[in-house]
Amino acid sequence: MSSSLKDLRRLFIADLSEAGVDNPDLDVDLILSHFMGVDRSWIHCHGEFSVEGVTLDSMKAAVLRRKDREPLHYILGSCPFWGKSLSVRSGSLIPRPETEFLVEAALRDFNGGTFVDWGTGSGCIACAILSDRPEAFCIAVDSEASAIEVAYGNLQREGVLNRCLLWHCSTPESIPLASGTVDLVVSNPPYIPSEDVPSLMPEVSRYEPRSALDGGPDGLDPYRMLLPWAERVLRPGGLLWVEFGGTDQVRSLTEMTPSGLSLLDMRDDLSGVPRLMGWRRV
Missing domain, CATH: 3.40.50.150 (Vaccinia Virus protein VP39)
Known part of the structure:
Protein backbone atom coordinates (compact mmCIF):
# COMPACT_ATOMS: atom_id res chain seq x y z
CA MET A 1 0.00 0.00 0.00
CA SER A 2 1.33 3.45 -0.94
CA SER A 3 0.92 6.84 0.72
CA SER A 4 1.37 10.35 -0.61
CA LEU A 5 4.43 12.19 0.58
CA LYS A 6 2.27 15.03 1.90
CA ASP A 7 0.13 12.71 4.02
CA LEU A 8 3.13 10.80 5.31
CA ARG A 9 4.89 13.97 6.32
CA ARG A 10 1.83 15.21 8.20
CA LEU A 11 1.40 11.89 9.99
CA PHE A 12 5.09 11.59 10.92
CA ILE A 13 5.22 15.16 12.26
CA ALA A 14 2.17 14.46 14.44
CA ASP A 15 3.83 11.28 15.79
CA LEU A 16 7.05 13.09 16.73
CA SER A 17 5.20 16.07 18.19
CA GLU A 18 3.21 13.73 20.42
CA ALA A 19 6.48 12.16 21.61
CA GLY A 20 7.86 15.58 22.61
CA VAL A 21 10.56 15.76 19.95
CA ASP A 22 11.96 19.24 19.37
CA ASN A 23 11.67 20.50 15.77
CA PRO A 24 9.63 17.53 14.49
CA ASP A 25 9.17 19.18 11.07
CA LEU A 26 12.92 19.30 10.49
CA ASP A 27 13.51 15.76 11.73
CA VAL A 28 10.80 14.36 9.49
CA ASP A 29 12.13 16.22 6.47
CA LEU A 30 15.63 14.87 7.14
CA ILE A 31 14.31 11.31 7.49
CA LEU A 32 12.30 11.58 4.27
CA SER A 33 15.22 13.15 2.41
CA HIS A 34 17.65 10.49 3.63
CA PHE A 35 15.61 7.46 2.63
CA MET A 36 14.35 8.93 -0.64
CA GLY A 37 17.70 10.33 -1.71
CA VAL A 38 16.35 13.84 -2.37
CA ASP A 39 16.76 17.25 -0.76
CA ARG A 40 14.25 19.05 1.45
CA SER A 41 13.04 21.37 -1.28
CA TRP A 42 12.07 18.36 -3.40
CA ILE A 43 10.02 17.00 -0.49
CA HIS A 44 8.06 20.24 -0.23
CA CYS A 45 7.47 20.51 -3.98
CA HIS A 46 6.26 16.94 -4.55
CA GLY A 47 3.58 16.38 -1.94
CA GLU A 48 1.52 14.08 -4.19
CA PHE A 49 4.42 11.74 -4.85
CA SER A 50 3.47 8.15 -3.94
CA VAL A 51 5.77 6.34 -1.50
CA GLU A 52 5.61 2.56 -1.17
CA GLY A 53 7.59 -0.63 -0.63
CA VAL A 54 10.94 -0.80 1.13
CA THR A 55 11.33 2.99 1.17
CA LEU A 56 8.03 3.42 3.01
CA ASP A 57 8.87 0.66 5.49
CA SER A 58 12.32 2.15 6.17
CA MET A 59 10.89 5.60 6.83
CA LYS A 60 8.23 4.24 9.18
CA ALA A 61 10.88 2.32 11.12
CA ALA A 62 13.06 5.43 11.36
CA VAL A 63 10.18 7.54 12.65
CA LEU A 64 9.37 4.89 15.28
CA ARG A 65 12.98 5.02 16.47
CA ARG A 66 12.90 8.80 16.61
CA LYS A 67 9.55 8.66 18.43
CA ASP A 68 11.35 6.63 21.08
CA ARG A 69 13.78 9.59 21.31
CA GLU A 70 16.73 7.86 19.70
CA PRO A 71 19.03 10.60 18.34
CA LEU A 72 18.36 11.42 14.70
CA HIS A 73 22.06 11.16 13.83
CA TYR A 74 22.20 7.57 15.06
CA ILE A 75 19.16 6.76 12.93
CA LEU A 76 20.63 8.37 9.82
CA GLY A 77 24.12 7.08 10.61
Missing part, protein backbone atom coordinates in the same frame (compact mmCIF):
# COMPACT_ATOMS: atom_id res chain seq x y z
CA SER A 78 25.92 10.37 10.03
CA CYS A 79 26.49 13.83 11.47
CA PRO A 80 27.88 17.04 9.93
CA PHE A 81 31.08 18.40 11.47
CA TRP A 82 33.67 20.86 10.13
CA GLY A 83 32.19 20.65 6.63
CA LYS A 84 32.32 16.85 6.63
CA SER A 85 29.72 14.12 7.00
CA LEU A 86 31.01 11.76 9.67
CA SER A 87 29.64 8.35 10.52
CA VAL A 88 28.15 8.00 14.00
CA ARG A 89 26.47 5.15 15.80
CA SER A 90 25.61 4.00 19.29
CA GLY A 91 28.78 3.78 21.35
CA SER A 92 30.32 7.07 20.21
CA LEU A 93 29.32 10.58 21.22
CA ILE A 94 27.53 12.60 18.55
CA PRO A 95 29.71 15.62 17.59
CA ARG A 96 28.29 18.93 18.80
CA PRO A 97 28.49 22.21 16.87
CA GLU A 98 30.26 23.92 19.79
CA THR A 99 33.13 21.45 19.48
CA GLU A 100 33.94 23.11 16.16
CA PHE A 101 34.97 26.14 18.28
CA LEU A 102 37.42 23.84 20.06
CA VAL A 103 38.92 22.84 16.71
CA GLU A 104 39.09 26.49 15.66
CA ALA A 105 40.89 27.46 18.87
CA ALA A 106 43.34 24.58 18.61
CA LEU A 107 44.19 25.39 14.99
CA ARG A 108 44.92 29.05 15.68
CA ASP A 109 48.50 28.49 16.89
CA PHE A 110 49.07 24.94 15.64
CA ASN A 111 50.64 24.69 12.19
CA GLY A 112 51.80 21.10 12.33
CA GLY A 113 53.57 18.53 14.48
CA THR A 114 52.22 15.91 16.86
CA PHE A 115 48.95 16.33 18.69
CA VAL A 116 46.89 14.14 20.99
CA ASP A 117 43.10 13.99 20.72
CA TRP A 118 42.11 12.69 24.15
CA GLY A 119 38.64 11.09 24.08
CA THR A 120 38.39 11.03 20.30
CA GLY A 121 34.89 9.48 20.10
CA SER A 122 33.87 9.60 16.44
CA GLY A 123 37.27 11.05 15.56
CA CYS A 124 35.67 14.37 14.62
CA ILE A 125 38.40 16.57 16.14
CA ALA A 126 41.22 14.44 14.74
CA CYS A 127 39.65 14.44 11.26
CA ALA A 128 39.20 18.21 11.30
CA ILE A 129 42.70 19.10 12.45
CA LEU A 130 44.44 16.54 10.23
CA SER A 131 42.47 17.75 7.22
CA ASP A 132 43.45 21.37 7.85
CA ARG A 133 47.07 20.69 8.83
CA PRO A 134 48.74 18.36 6.27
CA GLU A 135 51.99 18.35 8.30
CA ALA A 136 50.29 17.14 11.49
CA PHE A 137 50.33 13.69 13.06
CA CYS A 138 47.72 12.60 15.61
CA ILE A 139 47.42 10.13 18.45
CA ALA A 140 43.65 9.68 18.89
CA VAL A 141 42.72 8.07 22.21
CA ASP A 142 39.52 6.63 23.60
CA SER A 143 38.55 4.25 26.38
CA GLU A 144 35.72 2.67 24.37
CA ALA A 145 36.55 0.10 21.70
CA SER A 146 33.32 0.93 19.84
CA ALA A 147 34.38 4.57 19.55
CA ILE A 148 37.82 3.58 18.26
CA GLU A 149 36.12 1.55 15.54
CA VAL A 150 33.93 4.50 14.49
CA ALA A 151 36.91 6.88 14.52
CA TYR A 152 38.92 4.43 12.37
CA GLY A 153 36.22 4.46 9.70
CA ASN A 154 35.92 8.24 9.66
CA LEU A 155 39.67 8.79 9.53
CA GLN A 156 39.94 6.29 6.69
CA ARG A 157 37.12 7.89 4.67
CA GLU A 158 38.65 11.34 5.13
CA GLY A 159 42.01 10.08 3.85
CA VAL A 160 43.97 10.94 7.00
CA LEU A 161 44.26 7.54 8.70
CA ASN A 162 47.89 7.24 7.58
CA ARG A 163 48.73 10.20 9.86
CA CYS A 164 46.84 8.97 12.91
CA LEU A 165 47.59 6.36 15.57
CA LEU A 166 44.47 5.13 17.34
CA TRP A 167 45.10 4.18 20.97
CA HIS A 168 42.68 2.33 23.25
CA CYS A 169 43.18 3.15 26.93
CA SER A 170 41.44 4.82 29.87
CA THR A 171 44.24 6.95 31.34
CA PRO A 172 46.61 9.31 29.52
CA GLU A 173 49.59 7.84 31.36
CA SER A 174 48.98 4.62 29.41
CA ILE A 175 50.09 6.37 26.20
CA PRO A 176 53.82 5.70 25.65
CA LEU A 177 54.98 9.28 25.15
CA ALA A 178 58.22 10.79 26.34
CA SER A 179 58.27 14.13 28.14
CA GLY A 180 58.23 17.23 25.95
CA THR A 181 57.35 15.49 22.68
CA VAL A 182 53.85 16.78 21.90
CA ASP A 183 52.91 20.09 20.27
CA LEU A 184 49.20 20.10 21.09
CA VAL A 185 46.76 18.27 23.34
CA VAL A 186 43.09 18.80 22.55
CA SER A 187 40.17 17.23 24.38
CA ASN A 188 36.42 17.24 24.72
CA PRO A 189 36.27 14.95 27.77
CA PRO A 190 33.19 13.89 29.75
CA TYR A 191 32.43 16.84 32.03
CA ILE A 192 28.87 16.39 33.27
CA PRO A 193 28.56 15.71 37.03
CA SER A 194 27.38 12.14 37.63
CA GLU A 195 24.13 13.09 39.34
CA ASP A 196 23.12 15.32 36.40
CA VAL A 197 23.41 12.67 33.68
CA PRO A 198 20.00 11.00 34.28
CA SER A 199 18.22 14.37 33.98
CA LEU A 200 19.61 15.13 30.52
CA MET A 201 17.26 14.99 27.55
CA PRO A 202 16.31 11.39 26.65
CA GLU A 203 18.31 11.47 23.42
CA VAL A 204 21.43 11.92 25.53
CA SER A 205 20.75 10.13 28.81
CA ARG A 206 19.25 7.00 27.24
CA TYR A 207 21.30 6.59 24.08
CA GLU A 208 24.70 8.28 24.14
CA PRO A 209 27.54 6.46 25.94
CA ARG A 210 27.68 7.40 29.61
CA SER A 211 31.46 7.09 29.54
CA ALA A 212 31.54 10.09 27.16
CA LEU A 213 29.28 12.18 29.41
CA ASP A 214 29.96 11.37 33.08
CA GLY A 215 32.89 13.33 34.47
CA GLY A 216 32.56 12.10 38.06
CA PRO A 217 30.93 13.76 41.10
CA ASP A 218 31.84 17.31 40.05
CA GLY A 219 32.43 16.63 36.34
CA LEU A 220 36.15 17.31 36.67
CA ASP A 221 37.72 13.87 37.08
CA PRO A 222 39.13 13.76 33.51
CA TYR A 223 40.91 17.09 33.97
CA ARG A 224 42.62 15.86 37.14
CA MET A 225 44.38 13.29 34.95
CA LEU A 226 44.73 15.37 31.82
CA LEU A 227 46.30 18.60 33.10
CA PRO A 228 49.35 17.14 34.90
CA TRP A 229 49.89 14.68 32.05
CA ALA A 230 49.75 17.49 29.47
CA GLU A 231 52.25 19.46 31.54
CA ARG A 232 54.66 16.53 31.22
CA VAL A 233 54.27 15.59 27.54
CA LEU A 234 53.90 19.05 25.98
CA ARG A 235 57.04 20.66 24.66
CA PRO A 236 57.79 24.22 25.86
CA GLY A 237 55.34 26.46 24.02
CA GLY A 238 52.99 23.53 23.35
CA LEU A 239 49.24 24.02 23.73
CA LEU A 240 46.43 22.37 25.66
CA TRP A 241 42.84 23.14 24.67
CA VAL A 242 39.81 21.60 26.36
CA GLU A 243 36.06 21.88 26.30
CA PHE A 244 34.41 22.03 29.73
CA GLY A 245 31.04 22.31 31.45
CA GLY A 246 30.52 26.02 31.90
CA THR A 247 30.70 28.70 34.58
CA ASP A 248 30.56 26.36 37.59
CA GLN A 249 33.80 24.67 36.55
CA VAL A 250 35.91 27.73 35.71
CA ARG A 251 37.31 28.33 39.19
CA SER A 252 38.14 24.67 39.82
CA LEU A 253 39.91 24.30 36.48
CA THR A 254 41.92 27.44 37.17
CA GLU A 255 42.90 26.23 40.64
CA MET A 256 43.99 22.77 39.45
CA THR A 257 46.24 24.18 36.70
CA PRO A 258 49.81 22.89 37.21
CA SER A 259 52.63 25.40 37.55
CA GLY A 260 54.06 24.35 34.19
CA LEU A 261 50.95 25.48 32.30
CA SER A 262 50.06 29.12 31.77
CA LEU A 263 46.42 30.03 31.12
CA LEU A 264 46.24 31.30 27.57
CA ASP A 265 42.59 32.04 26.87
CA MET A 266 39.01 31.19 27.74
CA ARG A 267 36.16 31.33 25.23
CA ASP A 268 32.37 31.28 25.37
CA ASP A 269 29.99 29.21 23.28
CA LEU A 270 27.18 30.72 21.19
CA SER A 271 25.02 31.04 24.31
CA GLY A 272 27.65 33.13 26.08
CA VAL A 273 28.60 30.30 28.45
CA PRO A 274 32.32 29.70 29.15
CA ARG A 275 33.12 26.54 27.19
CA LEU A 276 36.77 26.43 26.13
CA MET A 277 39.99 26.88 28.07
CA GLY A 278 43.50 26.94 26.66
CA TRP A 279 46.95 26.76 28.25
CA ARG A 280 50.52 27.10 26.99
CA ARG A 281 53.40 25.00 28.33
CA VAL A 282 55.91 27.36 29.89
Whole structure:
Protein backbone atom coordinates (compact mmCIF):
# COMPACT_ATOMS: atom_id res chain seq x y z
CA MET A 1 0.00 0.00 0.00
CA SER A 2 1.33 3.45 -0.94
CA SER A 3 0.92 6.84 0.72
CA SER A 4 1.37 10.35 -0.61
CA LEU A 5 4.43 12.19 0.58
CA LYS A 6 2.27 15.03 1.90
CA ASP A 7 0.13 12.71 4.02
CA LEU A 8 3.13 10.80 5.31
CA ARG A 9 4.89 13.97 6.32
CA ARG A 10 1.83 15.21 8.20
CA LEU A 11 1.40 11.89 9.99
CA PHE A 12 5.09 11.59 10.92
CA ILE A 13 5.22 15.16 12.26
CA ALA A 14 2.17 14.46 14.44
CA ASP A 15 3.83 11.28 15.79
CA LEU A 16 7.05 13.09 16.73
CA SER A 17 5.20 16.07 18.19
CA GLU A 18 3.21 13.73 20.42
CA ALA A 19 6.48 12.16 21.61
CA GLY A 20 7.86 15.58 22.61
CA VAL A 21 10.56 15.76 19.95
CA ASP A 22 11.96 19.24 19.37
CA ASN A 23 11.67 20.50 15.77
CA PRO A 24 9.63 17.53 14.49
CA ASP A 25 9.17 19.18 11.07
CA LEU A 26 12.92 19.30 10.49
CA ASP A 27 13.51 15.76 11.73
CA VAL A 28 10.80 14.36 9.49
CA ASP A 29 12.13 16.22 6.47
CA LEU A 30 15.63 14.87 7.14
CA ILE A 31 14.31 11.31 7.49
CA LEU A 32 12.30 11.58 4.27
CA SER A 33 15.22 13.15 2.41
CA HIS A 34 17.65 10.49 3.63
CA PHE A 35 15.61 7.46 2.63
CA MET A 36 14.35 8.93 -0.64
CA GLY A 37 17.70 10.33 -1.71
CA VAL A 38 16.35 13.84 -2.37
CA ASP A 39 16.76 17.25 -0.76
CA ARG A 40 14.25 19.05 1.45
CA SER A 41 13.04 21.37 -1.28
CA TRP A 42 12.07 18.36 -3.40
CA ILE A 43 10.02 17.00 -0.49
CA HIS A 44 8.06 20.24 -0.23
CA CYS A 45 7.47 20.51 -3.98
CA HIS A 46 6.26 16.94 -4.55
CA GLY A 47 3.58 16.38 -1.94
CA GLU A 48 1.52 14.08 -4.19
CA PHE A 49 4.42 11.74 -4.85
CA SER A 50 3.47 8.15 -3.94
CA VAL A 51 5.77 6.34 -1.50
CA GLU A 52 5.61 2.56 -1.17
CA GLY A 53 7.59 -0.63 -0.63
CA VAL A 54 10.94 -0.80 1.13
CA THR A 55 11.33 2.99 1.17
CA LEU A 56 8.03 3.42 3.01
CA ASP A 57 8.87 0.66 5.49
CA SER A 58 12.32 2.15 6.17
CA MET A 59 10.89 5.60 6.83
CA LYS A 60 8.23 4.24 9.18
CA ALA A 61 10.88 2.32 11.12
CA ALA A 62 13.06 5.43 11.36
CA VAL A 63 10.18 7.54 12.65
CA LEU A 64 9.37 4.89 15.28
CA ARG A 65 12.98 5.02 16.47
CA ARG A 66 12.90 8.80 16.61
CA LYS A 67 9.55 8.66 18.43
CA ASP A 68 11.35 6.63 21.08
CA ARG A 69 13.78 9.59 21.31
CA GLU A 70 16.73 7.86 19.70
CA PRO A 71 19.03 10.60 18.34
CA LEU A 72 18.36 11.42 14.70
CA HIS A 73 22.06 11.16 13.83
CA TYR A 74 22.20 7.57 15.06
CA ILE A 75 19.16 6.76 12.93
CA LEU A 76 20.63 8.37 9.82
CA GLY A 77 24.12 7.08 10.61
CA SER A 78 25.92 10.37 10.03
CA CYS A 79 26.49 13.83 11.47
CA PRO A 80 27.88 17.04 9.93
CA PHE A 81 31.08 18.40 11.47
CA TRP A 82 33.67 20.86 10.13
CA GLY A 83 32.19 20.65 6.63
CA LYS A 84 32.32 16.85 6.63
CA SER A 85 29.72 14.12 7.00
CA LEU A 86 31.01 11.76 9.67
CA SER A 87 29.64 8.35 10.52
CA VAL A 88 28.15 8.00 14.00
CA ARG A 89 26.47 5.15 15.80
CA SER A 90 25.61 4.00 19.29
CA GLY A 91 28.78 3.78 21.35
CA SER A 92 30.32 7.07 20.21
CA LEU A 93 29.32 10.58 21.22
CA ILE A 94 27.53 12.60 18.55
CA PRO A 95 29.71 15.62 17.59
CA ARG A 96 28.29 18.93 18.80
CA PRO A 97 28.49 22.21 16.87
CA GLU A 98 30.26 23.92 19.79
CA THR A 99 33.13 21.45 19.48
CA GLU A 100 33.94 23.11 16.16
CA PHE A 101 34.97 26.14 18.28
CA LEU A 102 37.42 23.84 20.06
CA VAL A 103 38.92 22.84 16.71
CA GLU A 104 39.09 26.49 15.66
CA ALA A 105 40.89 27.46 18.87
CA ALA A 106 43.34 24.58 18.61
CA LEU A 107 44.19 25.39 14.99
CA ARG A 108 44.92 29.05 15.68
CA ASP A 109 48.50 28.49 16.89
CA PHE A 110 49.07 24.94 15.64
CA ASN A 111 50.64 24.69 12.19
CA GLY A 112 51.80 21.10 12.33
CA GLY A 113 53.57 18.53 14.48
CA THR A 114 52.22 15.91 16.86
CA PHE A 115 48.95 16.33 18.69
CA VAL A 116 46.89 14.14 20.99
CA ASP A 117 43.10 13.99 20.72
CA TRP A 118 42.11 12.69 24.15
CA GLY A 119 38.64 11.09 24.08
CA THR A 120 38.39 11.03 20.30
CA GLY A 121 34.89 9.48 20.10
CA SER A 122 33.87 9.60 16.44
CA GLY A 123 37.27 11.05 15.56
CA CYS A 124 35.67 14.37 14.62
CA ILE A 125 38.40 16.57 16.14
CA ALA A 126 41.22 14.44 14.74
CA CYS A 127 39.65 14.44 11.26
CA ALA A 128 39.20 18.21 11.30
CA ILE A 129 42.70 19.10 12.45
CA LEU A 130 44.44 16.54 10.23
CA SER A 131 42.47 17.75 7.22
CA ASP A 132 43.45 21.37 7.85
CA ARG A 133 47.07 20.69 8.83
CA PRO A 134 48.74 18.36 6.27
CA GLU A 135 51.99 18.35 8.30
CA ALA A 136 50.29 17.14 11.49
CA PHE A 137 50.33 13.69 13.06
CA CYS A 138 47.72 12.60 15.61
CA ILE A 139 47.42 10.13 18.45
CA ALA A 140 43.65 9.68 18.89
CA VAL A 141 42.72 8.07 22.21
CA ASP A 142 39.52 6.63 23.60
CA SER A 143 38.55 4.25 26.38
CA GLU A 144 35.72 2.67 24.37
CA ALA A 145 36.55 0.10 21.70
CA SER A 146 33.32 0.93 19.84
CA ALA A 147 34.38 4.57 19.55
CA ILE A 148 37.82 3.58 18.26
CA GLU A 149 36.12 1.55 15.54
CA VAL A 150 33.93 4.50 14.49
CA ALA A 151 36.91 6.88 14.52
CA TYR A 152 38.92 4.43 12.37
CA GLY A 153 36.22 4.46 9.70
CA ASN A 154 35.92 8.24 9.66
CA LEU A 155 39.67 8.79 9.53
CA GLN A 156 39.94 6.29 6.69
CA ARG A 157 37.12 7.89 4.67
CA GLU A 158 38.65 11.34 5.13
CA GLY A 159 42.01 10.08 3.85
CA VAL A 160 43.97 10.94 7.00
CA LEU A 161 44.26 7.54 8.70
CA ASN A 162 47.89 7.24 7.58
CA ARG A 163 48.73 10.20 9.86
CA CYS A 164 46.84 8.97 12.91
CA LEU A 165 47.59 6.36 15.57
CA LEU A 166 44.47 5.13 17.34
CA TRP A 167 45.10 4.18 20.97
CA HIS A 168 42.68 2.33 23.25
CA CYS A 169 43.18 3.15 26.93
CA SER A 170 41.44 4.82 29.87
CA THR A 171 44.24 6.95 31.34
CA PRO A 172 46.61 9.31 29.52
CA GLU A 173 49.59 7.84 31.36
CA SER A 174 48.98 4.62 29.41
CA ILE A 175 50.09 6.37 26.20
CA PRO A 176 53.82 5.70 25.65
CA LEU A 177 54.98 9.28 25.15
CA ALA A 178 58.22 10.79 26.34
CA SER A 179 58.27 14.13 28.14
CA GLY A 180 58.23 17.23 25.95
CA THR A 181 57.35 15.49 22.68
CA VAL A 182 53.85 16.78 21.90
CA ASP A 183 52.91 20.09 20.27
CA LEU A 184 49.20 20.10 21.09
CA VAL A 185 46.76 18.27 23.34
CA VAL A 186 43.09 18.80 22.55
CA SER A 187 40.17 17.23 24.38
CA ASN A 188 36.42 17.24 24.72
CA PRO A 189 36.27 14.95 27.77
CA PRO A 190 33.19 13.89 29.75
CA TYR A 191 32.43 16.84 32.03
CA ILE A 192 28.87 16.39 33.27
CA PRO A 193 28.56 15.71 37.03
CA SER A 194 27.38 12.14 37.63
CA GLU A 195 24.13 13.09 39.34
CA ASP A 196 23.12 15.32 36.40
CA VAL A 197 23.41 12.67 33.68
CA PRO A 198 20.00 11.00 34.28
CA SER A 199 18.22 14.37 33.98
CA LEU A 200 19.61 15.13 30.52
CA MET A 201 17.26 14.99 27.55
CA PRO A 202 16.31 11.39 26.65
CA GLU A 203 18.31 11.47 23.42
CA VAL A 204 21.43 11.92 25.53
CA SER A 205 20.75 10.13 28.81
CA ARG A 206 19.25 7.00 27.24
CA TYR A 207 21.30 6.59 24.08
CA GLU A 208 24.70 8.28 24.14
CA PRO A 209 27.54 6.46 25.94
CA ARG A 210 27.68 7.40 29.61
CA SER A 211 31.46 7.09 29.54
CA ALA A 212 31.54 10.09 27.16
CA LEU A 213 29.28 12.18 29.41
CA ASP A 214 29.96 11.37 33.08
CA GLY A 215 32.89 13.33 34.47
CA GLY A 216 32.56 12.10 38.06
CA PRO A 217 30.93 13.76 41.10
CA ASP A 218 31.84 17.31 40.05
CA GLY A 219 32.43 16.63 36.34
CA LEU A 220 36.15 17.31 36.67
CA ASP A 221 37.72 13.87 37.08
CA PRO A 222 39.13 13.76 33.51
CA TYR A 223 40.91 17.09 33.97
CA ARG A 224 42.62 15.86 37.14
CA MET A 225 44.38 13.29 34.95
CA LEU A 226 44.73 15.37 31.82
CA LEU A 227 46.30 18.60 33.10
CA PRO A 228 49.35 17.14 34.90
CA TRP A 229 49.89 14.68 32.05
CA ALA A 230 49.75 17.49 29.47
CA GLU A 231 52.25 19.46 31.54
CA ARG A 232 54.66 16.53 31.22
CA VAL A 233 54.27 15.59 27.54
CA LEU A 234 53.90 19.05 25.98
CA ARG A 235 57.04 20.66 24.66
CA PRO A 236 57.79 24.22 25.86
CA GLY A 237 55.34 26.46 24.02
CA GLY A 238 52.99 23.53 23.35
CA LEU A 239 49.24 24.02 23.73
CA LEU A 240 46.43 22.37 25.66
CA TRP A 241 42.84 23.14 24.67
CA VAL A 242 39.81 21.60 26.36
CA GLU A 243 36.06 21.88 26.30
CA PHE A 244 34.41 22.03 29.73
CA GLY A 245 31.04 22.31 31.45
CA GLY A 246 30.52 26.02 31.90
CA THR A 247 30.70 28.70 34.58
CA ASP A 248 30.56 26.36 37.59
CA GLN A 249 33.80 24.67 36.55
CA VAL A 250 35.91 27.73 35.71
CA ARG A 251 37.31 28.33 39.19
CA SER A 252 38.14 24.67 39.82
CA LEU A 253 39.91 24.30 36.48
CA THR A 254 41.92 27.44 37.17
CA GLU A 255 42.90 26.23 40.64
CA MET A 256 43.99 22.77 39.45
CA THR A 257 46.24 24.18 36.70
CA PRO A 258 49.81 22.89 37.21
CA SER A 259 52.63 25.40 37.55
CA GLY A 260 54.06 24.35 34.19
CA LEU A 261 50.95 25.48 32.30
CA SER A 262 50.06 29.12 31.77
CA LEU A 263 46.42 30.03 31.12
CA LEU A 264 46.24 31.30 27.57
CA ASP A 265 42.59 32.04 26.87
CA MET A 266 39.01 31.19 27.74
CA ARG A 267 36.16 31.33 25.23
CA ASP A 268 32.37 31.28 25.37
CA ASP A 269 29.99 29.21 23.28
CA LEU A 270 27.18 30.72 21.19
CA SER A 271 25.02 31.04 24.31
CA GLY A 272 27.65 33.13 26.08
CA VAL A 273 28.60 30.30 28.45
CA PRO A 274 32.32 29.70 29.15
CA ARG A 275 33.12 26.54 27.19
CA LEU A 276 36.77 26.43 26.13
CA MET A 277 39.99 26.88 28.07
CA GLY A 278 43.50 26.94 26.66
CA TRP A 279 46.95 26.76 28.25
CA ARG A 280 50.52 27.10 26.99
CA ARG A 281 53.40 25.00 28.33
CA VAL A 282 55.91 27.36 29.89
